[in-house]
Amino acid sequence: MSNGIKFQDKDYGMHNNLFTEEHMLADGKYGLDVGGPGVGMLRSAAKFMMKATEMRLEKEISGEGDLLQYGSTLGDPAYRINLAKFLSEQFDDIVDSKSLMTTTGATAGLSLLASTFFNVEDYIFIEDPTYFHVNKLVAVDLGLKAVPIPIVEDGLDLEMLEEELERRKPVDFQPTTERPFWALVYVVSVYQNPTGLCYSKEKCEKLVNLAREYNLLVVSDDVYNLLCLEKDGDAFKRAPPRLYQYDVKSDNDYFGNIVSNGSFSKILGPGLRLGWIEAPKVVLSKLMVDGVLLGGGSMNHFTSGIVGSSLNTDLFSAFLLMVRTTLKRKLNAVLDVLQKHCPKSVKYSVPKGGYFIWIELPSYVDVHELSEFCQKIHNVSILEGKRCSVAGNCQSFLRICFAYYSVQENCIAVKKLLGAMESRLKRAANINGALQ
Missing domain, CATH: 3.40.640.10 (Type I PLP-dependent aspartate aminotransferase-like (Major domain))
Known part of the structure; x- marks a missing residue:
């Protein structure tokens, strides 16, 4: 309290980056909502910047x-x-x-x-x-x-x-x-x-x-x-x-x-x-x-x-080629997991570029409840679709990013997410059937 003004209780601690400050990244956690380049790409960028600066x-x-x-x-x-x-x-x-x-x-x-x-x-x-x-x-x-x-x-x-x-x-x-x-x-x-x-x-x-x-x-x-x-x-x-x-x-x-x-x-x-x-x-x-x-x-x-x-x-050309090649490898791996393990009632985009995959669940599935379940049980976070809507729409959607994690980590995280989806789909179907 200062001069009658109450300041919002915030964490004013020291954080390495915005994602850790927002608790999107932590040890043992898979933050599929993180929309940034991965550690490997950033290390390569550091090498590029060192040479370019010189x-x-x-x-x-x-x-x-x-x-x-x-x-x-x-x-x-x-x-x-x-x-x-x-x-x-x-x-x-x-x-x-x-x-x-x-x-x-x-x-x-x-x-x-x-x-x-x-x-x-x-x-x-x-x-x-x-x-x-x-x-x-x-x-x-x-x-x-x-x-x-x-x-x-x-x-x-x-x-x-x-x-x-x-x-x-x-x-x-x-x-x-x-x-x-x-x-x-x-x-x-x-x-x-x-x-x-x-x-x-x-x-x-x-x-x-x-x-x-x-x-x-x-x-x-x-x-x-x-x-x-x-x-x-x-x-x-x-x-x-x-x-x-x-x-x-x-x-x-x-x-x-x-x-x-x-x-x-x-x-x-x-x-x-x-x-x-x-x-x-x-x-x-x-x-x-x-x-x-x-x-x-x-x-x-x-x-x-x-x-x-x-x-x-040639320095930047090689770097850009590495970025595209890395992202394509990550995207293909995630799409392969989705193709093999995604529930039939769930739809997903197949992007030709960028960072993100947009996923649609049946309207009877509570995506917010799915998000909380994923974090609590599987330590996987997603971006709920409604956060991407000024009007609060897209309640049945979620966004995942394939750019941050390695191929192996992406596959583990997406499989965990799909497992959670399967569980929530069955639960929602049982509740829906009981109400009919």
Whole structure:
């Protein structure tokens, strides 16, 4: 108690990482809800960063030391130029370095965009289900009004989106330099979190048209686009085109409504806090005059310089290939377990990239009760589907991540989960039968 103010009782102890702080990781526990890279990948990332740091700092020692200076607002030029070259090759599309801005990851990028262009009580239209931290970030922290829009098999239900836009659009809105958009739309258009689906070409084109017609800013979290796990022979395929690619500058009605929000968190490690925003001039021109950037320079200037200098080298190519190969091996192992042992009444996604598998149980199974049973009896944790829904939907779903644990650990954990499912299915069926 201080001056009559009661502070929330929290654990202010020392924790090695966010997952241990949130009790998602512990000795003997399998945290299938952990959405981060595994220990083996992080150790390899540490080796990469050690070599990359040495390469870049040799230049700083003999140069002006710019990497240790206040960075320019949009970021280290070498990072943006090399990132543009790297992304152009990965996406098979021209990425302009002048359209890129350094960020400290996708979450920070979304926060910056939302706080720069919108005010408390403005609207954000969100996929349902979606990345479960979004509601806390934009609705709770920033005070935006969240409107959930259902996901169908190829992306957002755009008919529902248009109905909601018609219902909520301001009558007299006219875009200006200071306020070019009246509402925000948040999507994960490639290897969507949590479902793993990809938006169809038709869906992307229609969403861009709606954004132009209704003066919307659409932010696509493109954090999994570099993690296509499909192969064509011995080579990995490219992921489907990012949404930004459909906002064509040569169109007569082009304005610049789409932002690609990227990150290295799922590849090099979230501790680096490094990402990028790929955005049109109407967006970048406002971000550049952000008070934090004008006062402190670009975000994560030092780390961006280290990574940027090594992006188009054999060192990074080998590292990225290792990441994709490791993730594909883990995914295949989990899918094999699901194929052999999953109860027939349970459905699951077969993602072609990303980190997650989305699982649907019969509606009569209490997923929350299943989650508690798994933790208590098997020491396995999952992400309940309702946490991915702003509206509290997806009660019969759960999400598991195949990226963190080894192949062997994943197989053990998923088998334990499926065993718990079988037990709860029988229990629910008995209760259901008794009630009939």
